Amino acid sequence: MRGWHGLEDVPGDWGRSVITIGVFDGVHRGHQKMVTRAVEMARELGMSSVVITFDPHPEEVVRPGTHPLRLTTPRHRTELLAALGVDAVCVLPFTLEFSRMSPDEFVQTILVDRLHAGGVVVGENFRFGHKAAGDIETLQTLGEKYDFVAEAVPLVSNGGIISSTLIRDRLAAGDTEAVAVALGRPHRVEGVVVRGYQRGRQLGFPTANVESPAFTAIPADGVYAGWLQCVPNGNLPVAYDGERWPAAISVGTNPTFEGVPRTVEAYALDRDDLELYGAHVAVDFGPRLRDNLRFDSVEALIGQMRADVDEARRLTSVWTPPDSF
Numbered sequence: 001m002r003g004w005h006g007l008e009d010v011p012g013d014w015g016r017s018v019i020t021i022g023v024f025d026g027v028h029r030g031h032q033k034m035v036t037r038a039v040e041m042a043r044e045l046g047m048s049s050v051v052i053t054f055d056p057h058p059e060e061v062v063r064p065g066t067h068p069l070r071l072t073t074p075r076h077r078t079e080l081l082a083a084l085g086v087d088a089v090c091v092l093p094f095t096l097e098f099s100r101m102s103p104d105e106f107v108q109t110i111l112v113d114r115l116h117a118g119g120v121v122v123g124e125n126f127r128f129g130h131k132a133a134g135d136i137e138t139l140q141t142l143g144e145k146y147d148f149v150a151e152a153v154p155l156v157s158n159g160g161i162i163s164s165t166l167i168r169d170r171l172a173a174g175d176t177e178a179v180a181v182a183l184g185r186p187h188r189v190e191g192v193v194v195r196g197y198q199r200g201r202q203l204g205f206p207t208a209n210v211e212s213p214a215f216t217a218i219p220a221d222g223v224y225a226g227w228l229q230c231v232p233n234g235n236l237p238v239a240y241d242g243e244r245w246p247a248a249i250s251v252g253t254n255p256t257f258e259g260v261p262r263t264v265e266a267y268a269l270d271r272d273d274l275e276l277y278g279a280h281v282a283v284d285f286g287p288r289l290r291d292n293l294r295f296d297s298v299e300a301l302i303g304q305m306r307a308d309v310d311e312a313r314r315l316t317s318v319w320t321p322p323d324s325f
Helices: 029-045 058-062 074-083 103-114 136-146 164-172 176-183 298-318
Strands: 002-005 017-021 048-055 088-093 117-123 149-153 187-194 208-211 222-230 244-252 263-268 280-290
Touching: 017 029, 029 048, 029 117, 029 149, 048 074, 074 088, 074 187, 103 117, 103 136, 117 136, 136 149, 164 176, 176 187, 176 280, 208 280, 222 263, 222 298, 244 280, 244 298, 263 280, 280 298
Parallel strands: 002 088, 017 048, 017 117, 048 088, 117 149
Antiparallel strands: 187 208, 187 280, 208 263, 222 244, 222 280, 244 263
16 A cells, blocks of 8 residues: 655556545544445546545644544554555645635645546545535535546444544543444554553563553543554564563553552563563553552552453453444
8 A cells, every 4th residue: 555645745647546535533434434435436447546634633723722632543544544455545734724725626636636536435424625615515516527426425323423533432431342343443552661660560460551642542541451562663673573462451540559640551461571661562452341449458459450360361362342332
């Protein structure tokens, strides 16, 4: 799959394309349906499929000071889109000037002149252009003008319309199983393993203390079952390449000990030998086990941690994302 950052990266000889447009944060099941349809249409028309996405998030530009919590890193988002069969992803820098383009200017400049649109696939609630003036009817009218087909894909519902906003809300409530339904996979938090207080090691459960980028969407405080693995980060080699370990995951401030900042810590079950400091890792969240609790003694905490590990081991051996909320 090709990756372009800005229209200037698009090859001058690029042929006609079927294009789908969106932020695609999370690449949830609604996004997957839309992208899959664009890939299908491209094959039907003998064209290439292109995903247009944006960086930074448009909300950060049109509403300064807002920072929607990010459901995926740019690398993981691209990886997920590639898995759907897309030929190219074009990341457009979203600026204030860009936001002021009229619907016609957006279509002509972005879709027609550079990407040679033969088809455009969007969600049925798609809006574009200055002050969101354009909708699917606008796009279809412009398609007649510029010779491309525009198609709207219905939103996906499963006890509620699946959206990035819904997923963020469910994460804030710690409902990682509902999030897995919406995504079709566990929610992932990525980051670099840094040195913490090493209390887990002292208690017999050495954890990877994961420092994630600012504005990462992290589930509510609590203890979860899930998985830990190293992932690529630029051109750096990947330690333990291809390995993925069942894990018990703690999110929060560890109320048994005072003055601890909020952290994501993952203990790879039965792997006390891992050397992960400095590694870029992914933590995939399965079911929630319990709230964070304050224990009266270290012994009581260790007893609960052993029970958590046993339950995490059981769940990760049998759990798959559920089919519905």
